[in-house]
Amino acid sequence: MFILRILYNLFIIILIPFAVPIGFLIALRKKEDADYFQRFGFITFPEPPAKTVWFHCASVGEVRSLKQLINAFRRRYPDAEFMISTTTATGKAIAEKELKPYFAFLLPIENPIAISYILYCMNVKATVIIDTELWPNFISSTSKHAPLFLVNARISDRSLGGYMKIRRVISPLLHKFEHIFTKSEEDTARFAALKGSSEGISTLGNIKFSEFDGEPDLSVIKPLNDRPFIAAASTHKSEEEAAVKAFRKSGFAGRLIIAPRHLNRTDECLALLKSSGLRACTLTEFNPDCDAVVVNVFGQLEALYRTADRIFIGGSIANVGGHNIFEALRFGRHVAVGPNMQNFREIYELAIKYNLVTTVKGEEELAAFFAAPEPEGSFGDFRAEVQASADERLSKFLEAIKVALAD
Known part of the structure; x- marks a missing residue:
């Protein structure tokens, strides 16, 4: 293990001279260069508070999942501050805007000197750490300084085999956590198998499924509201093809809006729509005469879910485990998904219980969903169960950090 760590850090040192300029050019192109060098430890901090809890999130989804937890944290520990690090510039911007931390910054990835200084x-x-961000140097440095927790931890079906192959590397890292709070009983069993022990691992449930308050900004998609529309969101290649065919078969009197999972596929989606005979455009070059629109602007999913007449959420016909359906369910919307929802099994099963989701196998069933009126579900009961469960989950976590903040 010691030799592996030396080799790992040697690899990082060799990589840095190449990564810095290339990464900066990419950040410059994306207009995300303002805080770029924070990634390498060049951070100017404000006056330190008496005590701080450090939350680390990968990106936007993880940041937004913290809303309820942060609100509960503020109520429970009013004398403590919190700061947030992210691995993406968009995540940092959302953290500053929506969570109002004492300080937000980009994580100096695997820089133990910078991390120790921050601590x-x-x-x-x-x-x-929110979700499964297993950076070895980050984990080792933080665990030496103060209790380290992993929240919303999960291991997907796809990644389990890979983790098991490097179990000798992963197990020592997992032992450095004070406690690991998993999304499900299945995830608890998987982490116990990787760690070699179930001690310090418990099922908390998914903290992403708790925030019902707040309305999205509808200004960017406002032009779409001149006609009814179907939103096919977080889609992958085969799903866009299915959505287009289903839209045409359904006879839906409105537009098809495609929001691909990866925005770099905008041109590909646009070409697909045009080749199918639809008048297509992008959201940034919207034309009222268009029958179909490709969303090429980040961060518009909740706005689409709030106003769409029908919703299909991808990653579920294409077998990637599904994408987050709660973002639509929180507005009381009924959604269609494919059969592959293993990444969001908990909320998917709860949505089935309250008739808030329709499972489709392909374009024929998706066309039927588009053509029919939106089914009525028991949203009030769904919301009540989610919030009751969320209160219990948050209480468990807040009690776990009580000792650390008492010092």
Whole structure:
């Protein structure tokens, strides 16, 4: 293990001279260069508070999943501050805008010197990693300074085999956590198998499924509201083809809106729509005469879910495990998905219970969903169960960090 760590850090040192300029050019092109060098530890911190809890999130989805937890944290520990690090510039921007932390910054990835400085400089009493961000140097450095927690931890069906192959590397990292809170009983069993012990691992449930308050900004998609529309969101290649065929077969009197999972596929989606005989355009070059629109602007899914007449969420016909349906369910909307929802099994099964989801196998069943009136579900009962479960989950976590903040 010691030799592996030396080799790992040697690889990082060799990589840095190439990564810095290439990464900067990419950030410059995306107009995300303002805080770029924070990624390498060049961070100017504000005056440190008496005690801080450090939350680390990968990107936007993880940041937004923290809303309820942060609100509960503020109520429970009013004398403590929190800061947030992210691995993406968009995640940092959303954290600053929506969560109002004491400080937000880009994580100096695998820079143990910078991480140690942050821990001491900001009086960090506990560190919380959201989802499964297993950076070895980050975990080792933070665990030496204060209790380290993993929240919303999960291991997908697809990644389990790979993790098991490097179990000798993963197991020592998992032992450094004070506690691991998983999304499901299945995830608890998987983490126990990787760690070699179930001690310090418990099922908390998914903290992403708890925030019902707040309305999205509808200004960007406002032009679409001149006609009814179907939203096919977070789609992959085969799903866009299915959505187009289903839209045409359904006879839906409105538009088809495609929001691909990866925006770099905008031109591909546009070509597909045009080749199918639809008048197509992008959202940024919207034309009222268009029958179909490709969303080429980041962060518009909730706005689409709020106003669409029918909703299909991708990653579920294409077998990638499904994408987050709660973002639509929180507005009381009924959604269609494919049969592959293993990444969001908990919320999917709850949505089935309250008739808020329709499972389709392909274009024929999707066309039927588009053509029929939106089914009525028991949204009030769904919301009540989710919120009751969320309160219990948050209480467990807040109690776990009590000792760290008492110092």
